[in-house]
Amino acid sequence: MISLKNITKMFGSFTAVNDLSFTVESGEVLGFLGPNGAGKSTTMKMITGFLTPSDGQITVGSHDITEEPVQAKSIIGYLPEGAPAYGDMTPEEFLIFIAKVRGLTGSKVKERIDAVIKQTHIQDVLFKPIDTLSKGYKRRVGLAQAIIHDPKILILDEPTDGLDPNQKYEVRKLIKAMAEDKTIIVSTHILEEVSAVCSRAIVIDKGSIVAYGKPHELEERSQYYGAVTISFSEDGDFSDVITSLEQVEGATSVKFDEITERFTTFPTDKKNGTDLFNKVSALVESKGWDVKEIHLERGRFDDFFRSVTAGDLESKTEEQCGDKPSVPAKQDEGAQQ
Amino acid sequence: MNMTSIIFSREFKSYFTTPVAYVFIIIFLVLAGVFTFYLGNFYEIEEASLKAFFEYIPWLFLFLIPAITMRLWSEERKTGTIELLLTLPISMWQAVLGKFLAAWAFTTIAIMLTFPIWVIVNILGSPDNGVIICGYFGTILMAGGLLAVGSCISAATKNQVIAFIIALAINFILLLAGFSIVLDAFSGWAPEMLVDAVSSLSFLTHFDSMAKGVIDLRDIIYFVSMIIVWLYATAIIIDSKKAS
Numbered sequence A: 001m002i003s004l005k006n007i008t009k010m011f012g013s014f015t016a017v018n019d020l021s022f023t024v025e026s027g028e029v030l031g032f033l034g035p036n037g038a039g040k041s042t043t044m045k046m047i048t049g050f051l052t053p054s055d056g057q058i059t060v061g062s063h064d065i066t067e068e069p070v071q072a073k074s075i076i077g078y079l080p081e082g083a084p085a086y087g088d089m090t091p092e093e094f095l096i097f098i099a100k101v102r103g104l105t106g107s108k109v110k111e112r113i114d115a116v117i118k119q120t121h122i123q124d125v126l127f128k129p130i131d132t133l134s135k136g137y138k139r140r141v142g143l144a145q146a147i148i149h150d151p152k153i154l155i156l157d158e159p160t161d162g163l164d165p166n167q168k169y170e171v172r173k174l175i176k177a178m179a180e181d182k183t184i185i186v187s188t189h190i191l192e193e194v195s196a197v198c199s200r201a202i203v204i205d206k207g208s209i210v211a212y213g214k215p216h217e218l219e220e221r222s223q224y225y226g227a228v229t230i231s232f233s234e235d236g237d238f239s240d241v242i243t244s245l246e247q248v249e250g251a252t253s254v255k256f257d258e259i260t261e262r263f264t265t266f267p268t269d270k271k272n273g274t275d276l277f278n279k280v281s282a283l284v285e286s287k288g289w290d291v292k293e294i295h296l297e298r299g300r301f302d303d304f305f306r307s308v309t310a311g312d313l314e315s316k317t318e319e320q321c322g323d324k325p326s327v328p329a330k331q332d333e334g335a336q337q
Numbered sequence B: 001m002n003m004t005s006i007i008f009s010r011e012f013k014s015y016f017t018t019p020v021a022y023v024f025i026i027i028f029l030v031l032a033g034v035f036t037f038y039l040g041n042f043y044e045i046e047e048a049s050l051k052a053f054f055e056y057i058p059w060l061f062l063f064l065i066p067a068i069t070m071r072l073w074s075e076e077r078k079t080g081t082i083e084l085l086l087t088l089p090i091s092m093w094q095a096v097l098g099k100f101l102a103a104w105a106f107t108t109i110a111i112m113l114t115f116p117i118w119v120i121v122n123i124l125g126s127p128d129n130g131v132i133i134c135g136y137f138g139t140i141l142m143a144g145g146l147l148a149v150g151s152c153i154s155a156a157t158k159n160q161v162i163a164f165i166i167a168l169a170i171n172f173i174l175l176l177a178g179f180s181i182v183l184d185a186f187s188g189w190a191p192e193m194l195v196d197a198v199s200s201l202s203f204l205t206h207f208d209s210m211a212k213g214v215i216d217l218r219d220i221i222y223f224v225s226m227i228i229v230w231l232y233a234t235a236i237i238i239d240s241k242k243a244s
């Protein structure tokens, strides 16, 4: 179990993490999301005892991380951001070193090292200095190091960053398989990863939680949830499509995506998506449209993510646009004087 | 296995994974030889001892020890491995001590490898080997003190060059604290007690008597407490600076 109570982290006068509280139970995989600089890594560094919170309390297992740091650290496996490792060592030497510090002895060392080598697929690079490994392999060595002592608690900061698609798939499978008897926190920028591996997700922005829930619940909060999307087999005259769709009962608006060439009809009531779907299907039939695809949207995580975190991004660009003209104006004044 | 010794052995091995360690040892041995036999007028003083050797070795250390310690913590901070190290189930003290002891062991090996000089002296004459052993003991102790200073400076910066220069400057002051060049800076204005205090901090004053064959418990206590104080400062600095 991991529990954070009112955690705040200040760097000088800058608040990187602001009054964060949440609990993760054993068996859960918590997805940690947020834009760059949101405070994800900072929070993970506090949970693993690298940074000390400016305020609040963190409990890992049954240990307070500031009061019993060594006991707490011994049950944690941690993959820090960027997967740092001693570059002059080979993965084999590195894993032996970590295994010893983690208290493994005798035949257990080899046993566990063999197991994690298989789990993270690093057989091929075992005897090359870590400095010479590709980014993806480095990350996998970092992951191997984090799970070598079969920890109760696992904190992974962007574990799939830099991995090829096959390895991403493998690592997700691994995380899911380990979840059963562990408490896991994973940060990521890959939103489909959240639905794939996480039982719960937290979105943070500027150090505060802006959304919390099961992945499908968060998806349902996107405006696309319950919307109906259609696309046509051939190019043609779609001039009346939008107006026709808009007139369907229970529709509020219609959006045409120029890249995917799809029409999405949004419902007045998100929960009545099936209703809208039936009505749009009926319309398609009555109009005799040659439709390639028609589907009911289950909600889009990326859309939801943007809606809760991009607010400040838009207002910032507006501000900057507003500011720009005044700069040359001032310079002109200066020149005239 | 004890945590300190696990950290120690990883760190110690890392010295020998690059040619730098071997180059370092060779430079050290060549310079030690040159200073002893050439600059020290070894043949002219017609006295079988390692007096010249022990006279010059502090000045060799002045440059060579910062070269050993500059990467000790700077590199961990720069490559981010410090985050890995300090989230392992070890205490800060074990990490600081393990790394320091590895640097000390490496330096001790370099010092021991000067044994041919001792052999030569024994061939050429009959020196007082008790004095020489005592001198070696003092040399290793002094190296420990200087290494602890370097460890602390290395913890304070990510830049190895800066770590080298600052460690060199502080070692210079500490070596010379008992000499007029440093004391004059104080004697004009500072109370006598402070001048005495500064003077008693000098590495050289404490080392010199050992080089002459006198083992005084106070000298040993001095070096050991120097080591502890600077390592303690290392731990404090890492704790406050590790995030940045």
Ligand SMILES: Nc1ncnc2c1ncn2[C@@H]1O[C@H](COP(=O)(O)OP(=O)(O)OP(=O)(O)O)[C@@H](O)[C@H]1O
Pocket: A011, A014, A016, A034, A035, A036, A037, A038, A039, A040, A041, A042, A043, A081, B243, B244
């Ligand atoms: N040591 C530090 N000193 C000052 N500010 C820091 C320090 N570490 C992090 N910050 C700031 O704290 C904020 C949060 O950083 P953090 O690394 O936690 O973000 P993140 O959510 O992990 O972002 P990313 O997705 O880019 O990894 C950032 O604005 C960062 O600049």
Ligand SMILES: [Mg+2]
Pocket: A040, A041, A042, A081, A157
């Ligand atoms: Mg991060």
